[in-house]
Amino acid sequence: MIDVLYFAWVRERIGLPKEKLETSAATVAALVEELKAREERYEAAFADLSALRVAVDQELTDFDAPLAGAREVAFFPPMTGG
Template sequence: MLDVLYFAWVRERIGLPKERIETSATTVAELVEELRAREERYEVAFADLSSLRVAVDQELTEFDAPLSGAREVAFFPPMTGG
């Protein structure tokens, strides 16, 4: 099982702060494709990956990162300074 967390506008579009899912995905990108295939709200949230950042087990990473052994994946907009 994998905990998937959503922050900021990603959370607003999907309507959930987090969910626990079973996945056969081996990379973050494959996980995104699985999520997009679920419902339109996921398709909308993940429509533009260039506007998203991802962390696996609380470490910032890229969408080609492996999920082997991962317990948590978080999606969020890029952080802004201020």
């Protein structure tokens, strides 16, 4: 099982702050493809990956990052300055 967390407009589009998933995805990108295939709201949230950042176990990473052993994946928009 893996915890998937959604922040800001990603949360708004999907309608959930987080969920626990059973996945066979080897990478973050594969997980995104699984999510997009679930239903339209996921498709909308992940339509433009260039507008998203991802963290695996609270470390910023890329969409090609492996998920082996990961406990948590978080999706959020890029942070803006301040």
